[in-house]
Amino acid sequence: MRETEAVLAAKHAIEICNACRYCEGYCAVFPAMELQRDFTLADMGYLANLCHNCNGCYHACQFAPPHEYGINLPKHFAEVRLESYAQFAWPQPLARAFERNGVVVAAVMALAITFVLLAVTLLVTPDVVFRPHLGPGAFYAVVSWGAMASVAGATLLFSIAALSVGAIRFWCATRSELTGPVTWRAVRRAATDIVTLRYLGGAGEGCNDADASFSLARRHAHHALAGGFALCFAATSVATVFDHFLGWVAPYGWFSLPVVLGTLGGISMITGCAGLMRVKLITDPAPVSRRVLGGDWALLALLLAAAVTGLGVLALRETSAMGVVMALHLGVILALFVLLPYGKFVHGVYRGAALLKAAVERDRHRPVA
Template sequence: MSEAVTSFIRNIEESERQYRICNACRHCEGFCPVWDAMERRNFFDAGDIKFFSYLCHDCRDCFYACPYSEPHEFGLNIPKLNSTIRYQIHSENTWPKAASGIMNRSYLSGAIVFLASLMVLGAIAISTNGYLSLFSYHSTFYDVIPYNIMDDAGLALGFYILGMWIIQGLSYWKSIGGRKRHLFNIRANVISMYEVFSHKWFKAGELGCDYPRETGTRTRMFFHGAMFFGFISAFIATMIAAYLQRFIGVNPPYSYISGPVFFGVLGGALMIIGGSGFLYMKRISDKQKADNRMLKADYLVIYLLVLISITGLATLAIRATSFMGLILVIHLSLVGTLFAMVPFGKMNHIIFRYLSLLKNNLEAGGIGVKMPAPGAESS
């Protein structure tokens, strides 16, 4: 048995031990959906432990509220265990399996993909428009990287992520005991979407997250919200630009009050605020309550999002100067790195967390419950 498998089994067993204590205590009920999901079970298998770990939003309230937390002899540290199990979920559901080590070497992998993207895009810019295209004034981005190349690469990356998410998501769904036919339950999907957009569980009841320190605040919710809505805003900007070009025939540069520029600037600014806040909170947070490998993957994604936002705004600010070509190539290389790394890094938390919320809401409605709660009807 490999060391990775042995350590996975050890962590699952340790999680079971800790959750059995919690299930007898239940003091932390209301902090997050983990406790309701736990109450529906009389025993926990590996699938349940994985399901719980992605219902956990790492608020850390249970650690500080618990009289049995480390250094008590019971040695409870639910946030850290969940962080470790989440890391293992990423490795376990990576496809192809040979790529499962990428997340363990987040920084190195990110640097290699970035340099490769930079070389490819630099070569495209130079071979298409000559060496000077990187250092001279252009009236449009497409004088640096041709429109059809940008368009094809964007579409290819979009389908690549969608395909990988379907493969990895189905693998995770099966591992937590989900049934395929339940994936499209409208009620559970609507509630889960509401929870995602409202950041409901970042409130940890009304107490707020004990993150980065033992003081309940909504700061983490605010910064996560800034990154989340910033990302959506940047996506809307890209979609509007694609629509204008494909269907209306209006090409960039767009005016400062146009849809692509407005949503792009808003998204970039929000991601810089959210990302910087997250980086600061992570720096001062207690590292004993997180898995170090997961932390590195977190840092990589946040750095990439902040750098993408800074270079994106810089591209706009200096679009009338001779530096635009160079900054654009760096910006697109960072974007390519973020998207190429999605299936092998922290960004996959989007799909795993959503599926855990979905399963929780299905079970709350009496669907797919292993040990039916009183009054609930199992399907």
């Protein structure tokens, strides 16, 4: 990591924490920290991405502001995380997207929606867009399958490549002499931690969402959002198999597998976004960095828009509004794909890599039960 004010503040705080260790057991940061005596700037990128921002150590800390030490790990780490996203982004000129991420996300979403609406109105006549379409191939009357698949496929492939380069850069930059070869046991352990959101459970009581009291609301909302996203992905995958391998062309019946998965996924995503937005609104602002807020809100708004417009296409698919709602949905999905490596979504990738590194190091330096 570069030697910035945020990185130096995090390093100063973590050196005090390593002497104090009152908060060990709160999260993955403290066991990882305790394996070391000295900390490099790169260690700050690693520890910051292990922090899941539960605010527990802030509310427990006797050295938190107004104490002269001013220890505020959630705030320091949130800023270092943001800097790590920019530092490991690929290609580097696009790292500037993290500087005012909320504005960037809003602008890309507006551009993507405008692009799809313009393309639809230029490629098909208004009569086709504003007319109800029924039966197999109804969606493709407005936007052809070839156009949908080529734009979405090319964008998604680029974003996956950019995320992969970022993850490799993160891994190489934060690798230390403590990090050994990646074992299956470490992979299993990290995967379990990720899928179960183990650390968002704290010691069984959850995070300090609003104040010093504990709550599992954030964990539940996070599960609803991630689960909903997975269900929507499954719905799209099943529909692709139906359409291209079985010859069953969309749209499908209300009780077909893609529609049931997509409906449940959309409702779950809306519930998760609403829950996480509520947590943001009630959170004590003291351990929150204003620098990261725009990007956090922007990703939630984007995911919410994707779920709402997706359900809108389902609900209105037999009406004359389907063409416009589908163009809106495709615009939002295009923006989501474009922004995957340049917004808060990268948190999932770097946190996953940090949890894997932590599991590898624990595996090597402490016997695993």
